[in-house]
Amino acid sequence: MTGTGALLQFTSIGKQFGGLSALSDVSLHIQRGEIYGLIGPNGAGKTTLFNVLTGLYQPSVGEFRFNGTRYQAGKPHVLAQAGIARTFQNIRLFANLTALENVMIGRHVRTRAGVFGALLRNRVTRNEEQAIAERARELLHYVGIDKPAQTLAKHLSYGEQRRLEIARALATDPLLLALDEPAAGMNATETESLKTLLQIIRSSGITVLLIEHDVKLIMGLCDRVAVLDYGRKIAEGVPERVRNDPAVIAAYLGGEDE
Amino acid sequence: MRNAPKNLTLWLLFAVLLLLPFITDALLGRGWVRIVDFAMLYIMLALGLNIVVGYAGLLDLGYIAFFAVGAYCYALAGSPHLAQAFPIAFPDGVHLSFWIVLPMAALLAGFFGVLLGAPTLRLRGDYLAIVTLGFGEIIRIFLNNLNAPINLTNGPQGISRIDPVSVANVSLNFTQKIFGIELPSVHLYFYLFLAFTALVVFVSQRLEKSRIGRAWMAIREDEIAASAMGINTRNLRLLAFAMGAMFGGASGALFAGFQGFISPESFSLMESIMVLCMVVLGGMGNIAGVILGGILLAILPEVLRHSVVPMQQALFGKVLVDPESLRMLLFGTALIVMMLYRPAGLLPSRVRRRELDTDEAVERV
Ligand SMILES: Nc1ncnc2c1ncn2[C@@H]1O[C@H](COP(=O)(O)OP(=O)(O)OP(=O)(O)O)[C@@H](O)[C@H]1O
Numbered sequence: 188m189t190g191t192g193a194l195l196q197f198t199s200i201g202k203q204f205g206g207l208s209a210l211s212d213v214s215l216h217i218q219r220g221e222i223y224g225l226i227g228p229n230g231a232g233k234t235t236l237f238n239v240l241t242g243l244y245q246p247s248v249g250e251f252r253f254n255g256t257r258y259q260a261g262k263p264h265v266l267a268q269a270g271i272a273r274t275f276q277n278i279r280l281f282a283n284l285t286a287l288e289n290v291m292i293g294r295h296v297r298t299r300a301g302v303f304g305a306l307l308r309n310r311v312t313r314n315e316e317q318a319i320a321e322r323a324r325e326l327l328h329y330v331g332i333d334k335p336a337q338t339l340a341k342h343l344s345y346g347e348q349r350r351l352e353i354a355r356a357l358a359t360d361p362l363l364l365a366l367d368e369p370a371a372g373m374n375a376t377e378t379e380s381l382k383t384l385l386q387i388i389r390s391s392g393i394t395v396l397l398i399e400h401d402v403k404l405i406m407g408l409c410d411r412v413a414v415l416d417y418g419r420k421i422a423e424g425v426p427e428r429v430r431n432d433p434a435v436i437a438a439y440l441g442g443e444d445e
Numbered sequence: 446m447r448n449a450p451k452n453l454t455l456w457l458l459f460a461v462l463l464l465l466p467f468i469t470d471a472l473l474g475r476g477w478v479r480i481v482d483f484a485m486l487y488i489m490l491a492l493g494l495n496i497v498v499g500y501a502g503l504l505d506l507g508y509i510a511f512f513a514v515g516a517y518c519y520a521l522a523g524s525p526h527l528a529q530a531f532p533i534a535f536p537d538g539v540h541l542s543f544w545i546v547l548p549m550a551a552l553l554a555g556f557f558g559v560l561l562g563a564p565t566l567r568l569r570g571d572y573l574a575i576v577t578l579g580f581g582e583i584i585r586i587f588l589n590n591l592n593a594p595i596n597l598t599n600g601p602q603g604i605s606r607i608d609p610v611s612v613a614n615v616s617l618n619f620t621q622k623i624f625g626i627e628l629p630s631v632h633l634y635f636y637l638f639l640a641f642t643a644l645v646v647f648v649s650q651r652l653e654k655s656r657i658g659r660a661w662m663a664i665r666e667d668e669i670a671a672s673a674m675g676i677n678t679r680n681l682r683l684l685a686f687a688m689g690a691m692f693g694g695a696s697g698a699l700f701a702g703f704q705g706f707i708s709p710e711s712f713s714l715m716e717s718i719m720v721l722c723m724v725v726l727g728g729m730g731n732i733a734g735v736i737l738g739g740i741l742l743a744i745l746p747e748v749l750r751h752s753v754v755p756m757q758q759a760l761f762g763k764v765l766v767d768p769e770s771l772r773m774l775l776f777g778t779a780l781i782v783m784m785l786y787r788p789a790g791l792l793p794s795r796v797r798r799r800e801l802d803t804d805e806a807v808e809r810v
């Protein structure tokens with residue numbers, strides 16, 4: 188059931204906000220094991236696409252298929268259960284909880300203990316708790332956070348917070364990791380180590396969907412790239428070709444940056 | 446080795462608690478055990494509300510309604526009152542054992558918790574506060590008016606002659622001699638409440654450090670991120686409301702048995718606010734803080750009552766300010782000072798102010 192075919196397939200997705208079409212008729216597919224880049228000028232609809240994908244917004248039209256199941260109006264926790272994990276453009280950590288607790292919460296969807304487990308704290312629950320904490324520590328190490336695990340999330344540096352979000356997302360054992368501008372606000376060295384981390388994550392078998400403004404990062408990392416502009420997909424393909432696509436150049440020159 | 450001093454403190458605390466009624470009798474005078482009993486009811490309530498407000502971050506201004514549900518549950522199931530409404534079915538009223546009614550009261554209150562939680566699933570912050578406040582008032586108004594056409598609650602007069610709690614067929618309403626020690630009723634209830642408070646503390650602690658507790662805190666910190674991490678926010682919010690309400694309902698049943706009389710007056714908005722203040726003053730989300738808040742706010746009015754009147758009489762020869770208005774004045778001042786200097790409470794858990802923040806109704810991600 189899983190081995191072949193696209194992991195994720197968007198079919199004619201549209202999303203309206205009042206009169207504004209944040210996404211219109213977007214179709215794309217992401218293969219297992221690839222790093223797929225999503226770029227476009229500000230306000231192009233990239234984050235909106237993530238929000239549709241993770242069930243935070245309901246698409247106005249269209250549907251998508253993930254790992255063999257069709258979704259029209261997915262619920263966030265159902266999609267997380269199905270194997271989609273994400274980070275947020277404007278970091279949304281559990282600020283007053285520790286780094287460790289943040290990642291432990293990522294394990295929620297893969298663990299079971301309920302109220303009775305909590306009250307009785309029987310062997311099964313204790314073992315599960317221990318496994319959760321152990322896995323969370325591993326992931327902190329994996330993404331390269333070497334501050335004490337008990338540091339509050341809000342006391343971490345900006346780059347560490349971005350990486351903590353990745354660790355938290357990885358804790359849900361995702362098939363698809365969707366990253367919304369993970370390098371934003373990072374300096375060159377941090378970006379470089381992020382690149383290495385993403386390559387390691389991909390080689391561990393996780394498919395990556397990456398929104399980024401950093402062209403160098405996108406070009407050096409992605410197998411394929413799609414470009415959004417005013418909610419439409421205007422180009423798709425290997426990075427080299429997309430970079431030289433006249434429509435893409437026009438979109439960026441028409442916009443304000445890059 | 447390192448645990449030895451901590452263990453010692455715990456044992457000392459335990460000993461002091463066991464002897465507390467005798468200590469207050471000796472040091473402060475007879476009336477104080479009763480005050481301590483009430484303080485413990487408040488602590489149980491505050492710990493219940495702490496689950497909703499402190500852990501899950503859901504501001505609830507109608508919490509006392511669950512206390513009312515529990516209290517009326519036992520008042521109806523353990524008093525002659527229902528004979529008025531159903532003289533044929535229950536000629537002597539209903540007299541179920543407290544220990545049967547207690548779980549029923551908790552469950553019924555839990556059900557009401559879900560009833561409040563379900564329509565408010567999309568609300569946070571002040572919107573939620575307004576709806577919960579309304580809910581609390583609705584329950585109180587129902588209690589006030591359900592005396593016609595059939596007299597279910599006896600309206601504002603309330604229900605009296607509620608059966609006392611019995612433990613192993615020993616009524617706690619009379620002085621009992623146990624191991625040769627004379628224990629008056631208030632002492633007996635003290636030990637009952639102490640046991641229940643310990644249980645509530647235990648349950649809170651276990652929940653706090655569990656998968657469920659972490660999920661609640663994730664919702665408190667950022668509901669959208671929590672849902673994106675796979676937390677079923679709907680179920681967990683309902684669970685928080687239900688658990689908090691169950692604590693409230695159980696305390697309510699204890700209250701009804703203890704007082705032997707209840708009326709809607711005991712379940713006013715002011716009481717909800719009082720319990721919320723205990724949680725906020727002590728330190729939201731921190732069990733020790735909430736207990737401290739409960740003790741302070743439950744004992745303060747009594748301290749004032751016992752000191753203000755005699756003091757004014759000594760100073761001015763008459764009473765200028767009555768203790769009740771002074772209490773409100775001090776209380777208001779204390780809250781303002783707290784919000785300015787220690788917004789996270791006296792014993793803060795890790796700082797959490799977001800519960801009282803305004804969140805946009807439709808949040809942009
Ligand atoms: N909740 C919302 N309500 C109304 N309009 C919205 C909402 N979310 C996004 N939009 C609008 O949809 C359009 C696309 O926004 P989106 O955030 O997806 O862009 P983006 O490509 O992520 O841009 P950026 O690079 O700046 O992050 C914008 O015009 C934005 O104002």
Ligand SMILES: [Mg+2]
Pocket residue numbers: 233234235276
């Ligand atoms: Mg964006």
